[in-house]
Amino acid sequence: MPIIMPIYGTRPEAIKMAPIVKALEEDEGLDCVVTVTGQHREMLDQVNDLFGIVPAHDLNIIQPRQTLNGVLTRTIQGLDALFDTVMPDAVVVQGDTTTSTAGALAAFNRGIPVVHVEAGLRSFNLFSPFPEEANRKITSQVASLHLAPTTTSRDNLLREAVPAAAISVTGNTVIDALLEVVEKEVPFSDPVLEELAANDRRLVLVTTHRRENQGDAMRGVGRALARLAGAYPDVDFVLPAHRNPVVREAILPAVEGAANVIVTEPLAYGEFTRLIALSDVVLTDSGGVQEEAPGLGKPVLVMRDNTERPEAVVAGTVKLIGTDEERVVSEVSTLLDDPQAYAAMANAVNPYGDGHAAERTVAAIRQLLGLGDRLPDFSS
Incomplete structure (x- = not known):
């Protein structure tokens, strides 16, 4: 055999x-x-x-x-x-x-x-x-x-x-895996996330870890996240923090003390999939999330200048925005404030x-x- x-x-x-x-x-x-x-x-x-x-x-x-x-x-x-x-x-x-x-x-x-x-x-x-x-x-x-x-x-x-x-x-095959796991509704190990799942507040999921974004760019992302949290006190921002100390040292100081920024440890895949499903907007520099979130109808703002996954950009469910602090604040704000802009991305076809x-x-x-x-x- x-x-x-x-x-x-x-x-x-x-x-x-x-x-x-x-x-x-x-x-x-x-x-x-x-x-x-x-x-x-x-x-x-x-x-x-x-x-x-x-x-x-x-x-x-x-x-x-x-x-x-x-x-x-x-x-x-x-x-x-x-x-x-x-x-x-x-x-x-x-x-x-x-x-x-x-x-x-x-x-x-x-x-x-x-x-x-x-x-x-x-x-x-x-x-x-x-x-x-x-x-x-x-x-x-x-x-x-x-x-x-x-x-x-x-x-x-x-x-x-x-x-x-x-x-x-x-x-x-990420879509095969996603569709199987999302049906499980895996419980969160963090009780704070279970509380978020039970309320009706909007949620922005943030992930960042890319090597090329580490340093000044990532510090700018931290400042942008802090500004967004202040401007939208009725929105929760969830940041599963990568364990790399370089990442944490760059982004966490800026959001310290922000009540509506929930920093968690990295989530197991089943929990992370459930968090995507609960989210309204995904802000990320990840490659895989660019495929997963569109599969669940979630608009994705990608903090990169290029992507090896252009299909969802063409389809309209993913948008490249780079890491400039002002641009990050502006693009997230648009999706939180403009129902038409949000619907245009959320309803795009997943090509993956x-x-x-x-x-x-x-x-x-x-x-x-x-x-x-x-x-x-x-x-x-």
Whole structure:
């Protein structure tokens, strides 16, 4: 029986790989051998627990204040040793993390076919987002099967001379995961959030962590958030604070003492999904949130100057606003004050998936191995 080895190590990867793992495990003709690196430890484990996934192998590479090069080398070394005992017929890597690139390179160097989930995303700026843009481009060079989430991503790959026969448009598995988890209505571990869920006040969800925003830009975001909290005392602003001390030192001093700014620890995926569903506006610099929030009809203001996910910008549910303090205040204020502007974004079509991306993914993998045919491409 062909062995398929999904390899992942961070929370975003785990979320998007979970529907694929479940679909592979349900396929009686494939042996799914889940391997995790532990690039994110606690957050990774939370997602696996939520979806009932028990990894067969755990490299547990995490170290305090680990560097990108450290993650890369420990992952390649760990996988190379694993391949001496378990030689998969294909590995599956997701997206643009250091784990995914290391997994792709380790497999390629052993002659193992690489399946790249969420292939073809491009910001066209090698240093923004960093290191993700470089990671996904490197992975594209060694992949045998490119699973593009959208036709835009497919077209990016075609322009880079990837053969059309090696590309399948699947939709994004984040929508598969989102639709499953949102039905669970996972309770909040923080009682303050349960209180917010019970009231009828408007809520703005704020997340920020990007490396390129750290420093002055992030301090400006903190000041903007403090100004918004003062201008809208009837609105709650929820900030799940990234554990990186550089992030906390930049943004938290500005909002200290603001009664309607609720700072929490990072939320487990199920809780975070519920918080998105409760939100009225999402202000973020995250990549994945740009896909998740539109799936629940939430306007998204993205604190970046470019995005590798332009589909929702074109659709109108996502808007790039950068990190300028005045611009952040102005754009959030517009959505809170102007019902027409709000409705235009909230009612836009989500171009990222229909909840069946995992099915298309497994069918494409089976075709790669000569075991069947693909399903028709996803089209938004």
